[in-house]
Amino acid sequence: MxxxxxxxxxxxxxxxxxxxxxxxxxxxxxxxxxxxxxxxxxxxxxxxxxxxxxxxxxxxxxxxxxxxxxxxxxxxxxLVVNIADLRRPAILLSIFAVYLTLLGILGYHLTTTPMIVSVMVLCGMRFSLTTVGAALVISFVLAYAFEVYLKVVLPGGIFSLNIPW
Amino acid sequence: MLIDSILSGYGLFMTPMAIGLTLLGVLFGLVVGALPGLGPLMGIILLLPVAIGLPPVAAMGFLIAIFVGGSCGGSISAILLPIPGTPLAAATLFDGYPMAKKGRASDAIGIAISASAIGGLFGGVVLILLAPALAQFASNFAPPEYAALAVTGLIAIAVISKESLLKGLIAGCFGLLIATIGTDEFSTGYRFTFDSHHMLNGFHIVAVVVGLFAISEMAYQTMSDDLIKKPEIEIARPGFGSIFLTLKHWKNLLRSSTIGAFFGTLPGAGGVISSFTSYAVAKASAGPDEKYGEGAEGGVVATESANNSTVGGTLVPSLALGIPGDASSAVLIGALLILGFFPGPTLFEQQPEIVGGIFLVYLASNIFLLIAGILATPLFVYVLRIPKAYLIPIVLLLCCIGTYALQASVFDLFVMLGFGIVGILFRAANYPLSPIVIGIILGPLLENNLRRSLLISDNGYWIFLDRPISAILIIVNIILIAGAVWFALRGKAHSNTALMDKH
Incomplete structure (x- = not known):
C-alpha cells in the first residue's frame, strides 16, 4: 500500500x-x-x-x-511513499514516547536500558545477552559522563534512583 | 581594533579547556561528518547542550570545531564507501572514489583533509578581515535596517532551498511564528502560552532543533535495510606528504577557497553550492591530461577546499550582523545567545575579546583538522564499521540527556518529540527544515526592530522606504523573490518541453 x-x-x-x-x-x-x-x-x-x-x-x-x-x-x-516503510519509524517514535512518559515516573536507570534494547531489536539485532550488555554499557557510560563531568542530575523517578558515582 | 580584538581573545583561548575542547570538537566533527546521515549540523546539535554550560570561548571553540571537522568528515565516507557522509562531500565522490579504486584511498583522504584545512584557513582570513569591516558598517544601522536585513536573511535561505521557494518561505514563516511563543518583550503579555509556566519563555531552541533534525533523521535512518550491516572498508593511513600533494594544486586551491568563502558570505548559499561550483570551475580550467571524474587529485582539492572555506565565510554575516548563513550557523548564533552574547556590531564593540577568541578557535580548528585529521583517519574508518543499530539508540539517548540537561525539564523532551514528528512530516512532504531554524533565530530580531521602527516612524511602514539602506534591502528582497519565481517558471517550462518531447 x-x-x-x-x-x-x-x-x-x-x-x-x-x-x-x-x-x-x-x-x-x-x-x-x-x-x-x-x-x-x-x-x-x-x-x-x-x-x-x-x-x-x-x-x-x-x-x-x-x-x-x-x-x-x-x-x-x-512520488509515492510505501506505507510499509513507515512501520519502523512509527514504532521508533512510539518506543520513544513511552520512554519519555516513563522517564519522569521510573527514572533514567530503570527506563533507559529497555529503551535502547527495544530500539536495537527494532533495527534488526537479535534479543540476546550481547544486546542487553551493550545497552547497559551505553546507558551507564552516558549517565556517568553527564552526571560526573557535566553535573547533570538525571531523572530519578518516584524511587529517586540516582547513582552516587 | 582587529589586532586588539585578537590579542584580547588570546587569553581566553589559551586555556587547556578551550584548546582541548577545540581538538575534541574537530575529532567529533570528523566522526559525525564521516557517518552517513549525520553531518556537522547534527554534531553541533547533539553537543550544544554540553557546550552551553562551558565558558564562552571554550563553548564556541567546541561547536565551531565540530562545524569545521564535520564539513571535512563527509569526504572520508565519500572516498571509501562511496557514500558521502554529508551533502557537502557529494562532489568529492566524483574523483575521490575513483582514486580509492585505483588503490590511492590514503592519498585521496590525505588530500581531502589537507585541502579542507587550507581552505578553512583561507576562510578564516576572510572572516578576520571582513567581519569587523561589516560590523563597522552595520554599526550605523537603525531598527528599519535590521528589520529589512532579517527579512533578506530569511528570503535568501528560502530562495536557495533545494525544495521550492514557496515551501522554503512557508517553513521560514513557521519558524517566525514559533519565535513569538512566550512573554512579549514590549507589553510583557503572554502569547500562546496556554496558561502553562513551561511556555513563558517559549520553546527552548535546542529542544526544537534537536527534534526537527536529530529525531526526524533517526526515524528516517530506521527505514534503511542495512542497519546491522558492517561495511567492509580497507584501513586508510594518509601521511603528511598529502599536504605537498595538495599544495601542488595551489592555483586550484586558491580559486576554490575564494569561491567557497564568497558563497559562505551569502546567506543560504552554503557549502554544497560552493563545492559543486568549485568542482565545475576546476574541471573547466583543467588541462586535457587531468582526467576529472576518473580520480583527478584536483577534483578533491576543489570540492574540499571550497566547502571548508565556506565555513569561514558563513561566520561573517553570522557574527557581524547576527544573520545566519545556514542552519549550522543559525545554531551557533543560538548558542551565542544562550551564552549571553548578541551577535552583531555591539558584540564587536563591547566584547571584542569574545570575537577575537572566536577568530582564534576557528583558525586553531583548521590547524587541528590538518594534524589530527591525518593522524586519526584509521579511527574514523573504524567508526564507519559500527552498525547503525548501535548508533541510532546512542544518538537518541544523547538527544534526550542533552535536552533534559538544559533546564532539567521533561517538558522539553516532549517538545523535542513533538518537533521530531513535525520534522518527519515536513521532510516527507519536501519542506526544508533549515528555514524554520533561521526563522526562530531571526524572529525576535525582526519583530523587535519592526515594532521599534513603527514606534519611531512618523508615517508608518513608509519608514522602510525613507531610509536608503533599508529601501535597498527591500529592493534586494523583491529581486530575490522575482528571480526565484522566474527561474522556477523557466525550469518548469523546460521540464514541460522535455516531457512533450518524450511523448
Whole structure:
C-alpha cells in the first residue's frame, strides 16, 4: 500500500491551517483579555503574529492551488511513499514516547536500558545477552559522563534512583 | 581594533579547556561528518547542550570545531564507501572514489583533509578581515535596517532551498511564528502560552532543533535495510606528504577557497553550492591530461577546499550582523545567545575579546583538522564499521540527556518529540527544515526592530522606504523573490518541453 507525496503535502497544509486557527483563537481570547491585541506598536503584541499567520495562510493557499495545477509525470509531489516503510519509524517514535512518559515516573536507570534494547531489536539485532550488555554499557557510560563531568542530575523517578558515582 | 580584538581573545583561548575542547570538537566533527546521515549540523546539535554550560570561548571553540571537522568528515565516507557522509562531500565522490579504486584511498583522504584545512584557513582570513569591516558598517544601522536585513536573511535561505521557494518561505514563516511563543518583550503579555509556566519563555531552541533534525533523521535512518550491516572498508593511513600533494594544486586551491568563502558570505548559499561550483570551475580550467571524474587529485582539492572555506565565510554575516548563513550557523548564533552574547556590531564593540577568541578557535580548528585529521583517519574508518543499530539508540539517548540537561525539564523532551514528528512530516512532504531554524533565530530580531521602527516612524511602514539602506534591502528582497519565481517558471517550462518531447 502506498501514499502519494501530494497527500503528505496536504497534511502539512492541514497542520499549518490548524496552527493559523490557533493563532487567531489566541488573539481573540487570551490576548484580547490581557489587552495586548490592540493599540500601537508598543502595546499590540498580536499584530506581528497575526501578520505572520496571514502570510502563512496566503502562502499555503498558493501552495495548494499550485499543487492542483502541476503536471503529474515529472513532479516530485507525485512520488509515492510505501506505507510499509513507515512501520519502523512509527514504532521508533512510539518506543520513544513511552520512554519519555516513563522517564519522569521510573527514572533514567530503570527506563533507559529497555529503551535502547527495544530500539536495537527494532533495527534488526537479535534479543540476546550481547544486546542487553551493550545497552547497559551505553546507558551507564552516558549517565556517568553527564552526571560526573557535566553535573547533570538525571531523572530519578518516584524511587529517586540516582547513582552516587 | 582587529589586532586588539585578537590579542584580547588570546587569553581566553589559551586555556587547556578551550584548546582541548577545540581538538575534541574537530575529532567529533570528523566522526559525525564521516557517518552517513549525520553531518556537522547534527554534531553541533547533539553537543550544544554540553557546550552551553562551558565558558564562552571554550563553548564556541567546541561547536565551531565540530562545524569545521564535520564539513571535512563527509569526504572520508565519500572516498571509501562511496557514500558521502554529508551533502557537502557529494562532489568529492566524483574523483575521490575513483582514486580509492585505483588503490590511492590514503592519498585521496590525505588530500581531502589537507585541502579542507587550507581552505578553512583561507576562510578564516576572510572572516578576520571582513567581519569587523561589516560590523563597522552595520554599526550605523537603525531598527528599519535590521528589520529589512532579517527579512533578506530569511528570503535568501528560502530562495536557495533545494525544495521550492514557496515551501522554503512557508517553513521560514513557521519558524517566525514559533519565535513569538512566550512573554512579549514590549507589553510583557503572554502569547500562546496556554496558561502553562513551561511556555513563558517559549520553546527552548535546542529542544526544537534537536527534534526537527536529530529525531526526524533517526526515524528516517530506521527505514534503511542495512542497519546491522558492517561495511567492509580497507584501513586508510594518509601521511603528511598529502599536504605537498595538495599544495601542488595551489592555483586550484586558491580559486576554490575564494569561491567557497564568497558563497559562505551569502546567506543560504552554503557549502554544497560552493563545492559543486568549485568542482565545475576546476574541471573547466583543467588541462586535457587531468582526467576529472576518473580520480583527478584536483577534483578533491576543489570540492574540499571550497566547502571548508565556506565555513569561514558563513561566520561573517553570522557574527557581524547576527544573520545566519545556514542552519549550522543559525545554531551557533543560538548558542551565542544562550551564552549571553548578541551577535552583531555591539558584540564587536563591547566584547571584542569574545570575537577575537572566536577568530582564534576557528583558525586553531583548521590547524587541528590538518594534524589530527591525518593522524586519526584509521579511527574514523573504524567508526564507519559500527552498525547503525548501535548508533541510532546512542544518538537518541544523547538527544534526550542533552535536552533534559538544559533546564532539567521533561517538558522539553516532549517538545523535542513533538518537533521530531513535525520534522518527519515536513521532510516527507519536501519542506526544508533549515528555514524554520533561521526563522526562530531571526524572529525576535525582526519583530523587535519592526515594532521599534513603527514606534519611531512618523508615517508608518513608509519608514522602510525613507531610509536608503533599508529601501535597498527591500529592493534586494523583491529581486530575490522575482528571480526565484522566474527561474522556477523557466525550469518548469523546460521540464514541460522535455516531457512533450518524450511523448
Amino acid at each position: 502506498t501514499i502519494r507525496k501530494k497527500y503528505l503535502n496536504w497534511l502539512v497544509i492541514l497542520f499549518l491551517s490548524v496552527v493559523i486557527a490557533v493563532v487567531f483563537q489566541q488573539i481573540f481570547t487570551s490576548m484580547t483579555e490581557q489587552g495586548i491585541a490592540s493599540g500601537g506598536p508598543y502595546d499590540n503584541a498580536a499584530a506581528y503574529p497575526r501578520l505572520i499567520a496571514i502570510l502563512i495562510g496566503v502562502l499555503i493557499a498558493l501552495q495548494f492551488v499550485l499543487s492542483q495545477f502541476r503536471s503529474t509525470e515529472n513532479d516530485s509531489d507525485e
